[in-house]
Amino acid sequence: MTTYAVRYTYDARSDVRDAVRPEHRAYLGGLLERGALHMSGPFSDEGEPGALLIFEAAGAEELAELLAADPFAREGLVARIDVRAWTVAIGSLG
DSSP states (O other): OEEEEEEEEEOSOHHHHHHHHHHHHHHHHHHHHTTSEEEEEEOOSSSSSEEEEEEEESSHHHHHHHHHTSHHHHTTOEEEEEEEEOOOOSSOOO
């Protein structure tokens, strides 16, 4: 299994994002329960609107499927997705 750091950059449609957010969070909650997602949350500073998500997946193809099924992605609310395989060197996700 590989750990991935995923950065979402949202488009400008905050009203649509607000409407879809409950479904998005329910989806991510399901991924958390099955161990595919470790944590996620929106950025809280004044930069571009977006979020950081930490996933565990068998590979890039599985991760791509998880990301594509996210209601935010399905509704086109994610303008850019940056994915990096990530090695945890200090600390623990568990």
